[in-house]
Amino acid sequence: MTNNISAEAHDLAERVETFVRDKIFAYEKDERCEDHGPTDGLVQEMRALAREAGVLTPHIREDGSHLTHLETALVLRKSGLSPLGPLAVNTFAPDEGNMYLLGKCASAEQKQRFLEPLVSGRERSAFFMTEPASENGAGSDPMMMQTTAEPDGNHWVINGRKTFITGAKGAKVGIIMAKSAEGATMFLVDLPDPAIRIERVLDTIDSSMPGSHSVVMIDNLRVPADQMLGESGEGFKYAQVRLSPARLTHCMRWLGSCDRAQEIAVDYACRRQAFGKPLIDHEGVGFMLAQNQIDLKQSELMIDWCASVLDTGALGTSESSMVKVSVSEALFRIADNCVQVMGGTGLSRDTVVEQVFREVRAFRVYDGPTEVHKWSLAKKIKKAHTLAHEN
The missing domain is CATH 1.20.140.10 (Butyryl-CoA Dehydrogenase, subunit A, domain 3)
Known part of the structure; x- marks a missing residue:
């Protein structure tokens, strides 16, 4: 399998490893690594170093194309040598997955507005799907989704409650999964929004992700129809x-x-x-x-x-x-x-x-x-x- 990995990917992996070892290990004891994850100030400071070193978002090329999954495995493994490494070089969750999704499914206009700031490392995102089990919501079973999306003119109105939403606090881009008449549907939103209220940030065993994991109330959120990702019911x-x-x-x-x-x-x-x-x-x-x-x-x-x-x-x-x-x-x-x-x-x-x-x-x-x-x-x-x- 290693024969299918390009010289480009091998070089990137080597440069990412050198960067994480030489620059990021030292941040692991930084006081800005708090109980609910590293602060956004620390993240941006590390990303400035990654940008300077030419290893920011290394799995996505300047033309928007990706390394293969096999090549990505080599590069992302090296970024993980520190829990802070994926944050520093912009290969962390949920942004990495959200960038991949938007790259495959978003319109040209949506990519420019919501994807480009993520690829550049200037902004973070959150994926709003999991719901509280106590309310029979979509925990491990997304088919049980309770969050609704109702059409209203050229907008959709979303209501529901989400939980364990990684990085919601401090995120600028949101992808919300809700249930329309046609079925599960995804929407792209700018954050923060007064209709999306963080009820509390959970105290969890892990501490590597900025903003940690939040319980979120979505109360009559109005989303323009052109911010739906793809088609209604195709979520x-x-x-x-x-x-x-x-x-x-x-x-x-x-x-x-x-x-x-x-x-x-x-x-x-x-x-x-x-x-x-x-x-x-x-x-x-x-x-x-x-x-x-x-x-x-x-x-x-x-x-x-x-x-x-x-x-x-x-x-x-x-x-x-x-x-x-x-x-x-x-x-x-x-x-x-x-x-x-x-x-x-x-x-x-x-x-x-x-x-x-x-x-x-x-x-x-x-x-x-x-x-x-x-x-x-x-x-x-x-x-x-x-x-x-x-x-």
């Missing part, structure tokens, strides 16, 4: 365009973070003496690091396999589900082993390992919990068996 179709690549790029970025955690844990185990020899020479420790190496390689291969499927033009829905489950579970094992190897130091914030552990634990829920993906795959297995035995 799930467009969501499928975003879905698999966004799942996969999560895997790419957090694989890079676990590369870093393994690097730190190995260095610790090779330097730390216990019971007369380096920690790594104790079988219990050495075996954990060896298993990490295996899981890192398996995760890389799974990601590259799915990326190659997407590069054929296929949606890769089942493939991305399998990779999301496999990689998120493997990365959690890796991060957990790194904490364990480092003992008390692994529990402290003296290194970034503690944060990587928290972030990848959340990743097992991001973009669909492991159990939902397995349930979906099991349904497909049953359907395939039924079809095979009908005759």
Whole structure:
């Protein structure tokens, strides 16, 4: 598969890695890394450095074309070497997925207004889909969506409540999923808007995303008809365009973070003496690091396999589900082993390992919990068996 990666992508990945190591590692202890994520001031400061270094939004070329998914995997993995890296070089979620969606589905006018500021790194975005489970809303099941969109002249009026909306606080571009008479529909909106009220910012286990995750009330939001993304009722179709690549790029970025955690844990185990020899020479420790190496390689291969499927033009829905489950579970094992190897130091914030552990634990829920993906795959297995035995 590596033979399909261009010299351009290899060069970009090398430059991104150098930039993240030389410029971004130092920001990890910056006081502007708050409980609800890095401040926008810090993000823009890092992006100014990335812009100067020529590595801002590296997966999208100046003409708007993208690297292949396989090439993107290499570049985004390097950006993930620090939890701040994807923010600095503009490959982070949800913006990366939103840029991909708009690039594929938005009109020329919509791209100029909503996409260009994201690609340039000047603005952030939020994707408003998940709804409170307590209100029977669209949590892991978007078919249960309660947010409504009603036509009113040359506008649409949107009402509903959303939750776990990543980056809503401070975002300038919003993509809202609502239910029209025709079905799920997407709308592009400028933020902030008085009709979109952040009720509270949730205190969650992760802390890498600016604005964190919010509960949001949408109260009689009026959206011009030309800000609908595509056609009314086609929202799930467009969501499928975003879905698999966004799942996969999560895997790419957090694989890079676990590369870093393994690097730190190995260095610790090779330097730390216990019971007369380096920690790594104790079988219990050495075996954990060896298993990490295996899981890192398996995760890389799974990601590259799915990326190659997407590069054929296929949606890769089942493939991305399998990779999301496999990689998120493997990365959690890796991060957990790194904490364990480092003992008390692994529990402290003296290194970034503690944060990587928290972030990848959340990743097992991001973009669909492991159990939902397995349930979906099991349904497909049953359907395939039924079809095979009908005759």
